[in-house]
Amino acid sequence: MPVTDQVHDAGLRLPDLTGLPVPAYVYDLAEVRAAHAALTGALPARTGLYYSLKANPHPALLRALRACGARAEVCSTGELLAAVDAGWPAGELLYTGPGKSDEELRHALEHGVRHFSVDSAYALAQLDRAAGRTGTAVRCLLRINDDRPAPGQGLAMTGVASPFGVDTSAVLARPAEFGDRAHARIGGLHLYMGTNLGSAGDLLAQFARSLATARRVSAALAEHGVRADVWDLGGGFPAPFAAAGERAGLSGLRGPLEELLDSAAPGWRTGSPDVCFESGRYLVGTAGTLVTRVLDTKRSHGRDVVVLQSGIHHLGGMSGLRRLPPLVPHLLTPDRTGTPALTEAMVTGPLCTPLDTWAQRTALPAVRPGDLVAVPNTGAYGLYASLVAFLGHALPAEIVFDSADPRRAPEVSRLTLARVPEPGH
Numbered sequence: 001m002p003v004t005d006q007v008h009d010a011g012l013r014l015p016d017l018t019g020l021p022v023p024a025y026v027y028d029l030a031e032v033r034a035a036h037a038a039l040t041g042a043l044p045a046r047t048g049l050y051y052s053l054k055a056n057p058h059p060a061l062l063r064a065l066r067a068c069g070a071r072a073e074v075c076s077t078g079e080l081l082a083a084v085d086a087g088w089p090a091g092e093l094l095y096t097g098p099g100k101s102d103e104e105l106r107h108a109l110e111h112g113v114r115h116f117s118v119d120s121a122y123a124l125a126q127l128d129r130a131a132g133r134t135g136t137a138v139r140c141l142l143r144i145n146d147d148r149p150a151p152g153q154g155l156a157m158t159g160v161a162s163p164f165g166v167d168t169s170a171v172l173a174r175p176a177e178f179g180d181r182a183h184a185r186i187g188g189l190h191l192y193m194g195t196n197l198g199s200a201g202d203l204l205a206q207f208a209r210s211l212a213t214a215r216r217v218s219a220a221l222a223e224h225g226v227r228a229d230v231w232d233l234g235g236g237f238p239a240p241f242a243a244a245g246e247r248a249g250l251s252g253l254r255g256p257l258e259e260l261l262d263s264a265a266p267g268w269r270t271g272s273p274d275v276c277f278e279s280g281r282y283l284v285g286t287a288g289t290l291v292t293r294v295l296d297t298k299r300s301h302g303r304d305v306v307v308l309q310s311g312i313h314h315l316g317g318m319s320g321l322r323r324l325p326p327l328v329p330h331l332l333t334p335d336r337t338g339t340p341a342l343t344e345a346m347v348t349g350p351l352c353t354p355l356d357t358w359a360q361r362t363a364l365p366a367v368r369p370g371d372l373v374a375v376p377n378t379g380a381y382g383l384y385a386s387l388v389a390f391l392g393h394a395l396p397a398e399i400v401f402d403s404a405d406p407r408r409a410p411e412v413s414r415l416t417l418a419r420v421p422e423p424g425h
Contacts, residue, residue: 017372026291026410027288032061035282037068046275055283061287072086119143139188142217144168145165147167172220207257230274230276232276232278235280238282241281290315290375291374297367308348316387331371332374333371351390383415
């Protein structure tokens, strides 16, 4: 059975892989466009949507999202350069992150970045000094760490001790600390409360709380001459990771969210405030599949062990944060009728550490060395959240195709890690 037929049977969307390198992350631009259309269709009209490059900064995906009309949110020098290379003007980027060095700020300002998110009074003063040294003026979003966490989130961002944002209570107690500086002023609020929320109801609850907090904080800041004209309400839009499944349906979000905005920010329909959202995983997560190869199979202490060419160096899934769920790859090569399936298999990578394990006990079809397997929904936090430098194995290729345009040949590239000497050394 050809690879493409087996892929169809598994519900995965991949091009013909004949002659293409493996292991590889395979990205479908048609799915990126579909995800963007689904999310913008679920959000109120006249609101903006930022793509968070941390999810996946591959140039082809960035160009596709820019063509769709997405804005770009970056949080490092590397992401800044990737966004500019993809065509976003530096002056339109939102530069976020809970800690920025003076050198990072200087670099960003010299490249034309004028919009930042700041997480403390110190960060505001630091940015003011940096803007003063470069003779520029910048506008900031003040990130808020709300007093309670959002329910249903996959990873707590607020309501707990965090590097992200200023506690709501601290802003309300000392709003004068966030007044205009000579070169930096607060022009809006950044309220990202949680990631990967489970449902439209959880999202609505989060946004309702964010809007209530935005009203309180905006009123307190206004008494000190600060106009919070931008409300970035964050995201948390859910998508499956490294498991079968589809993007979450968000059809029940738009109407209730418009009602929330009408109540909390009556001028939002005419841009006062300018309301925007952010997304990473929802826009690219379902567009990616990691295809890799079986290197070895054996029995050990009564259990089947399957060793793959890919492990935590190719798909770490934030393993350093202990957020790696069991990963069960799909077989892409022919069925073997009559060959017993594996019932409690250990699935590992090739690294010389027992930590390189995707699953301890999982069911798999019968596999043999040389077989191709795939892990779906790895377009977000896949390669770029993995331990790519650990033990020096080759990185997987990246293959971009467009399932809506079969005449377009897949494009193959490979991320490289280079040692660059410091100037003068």
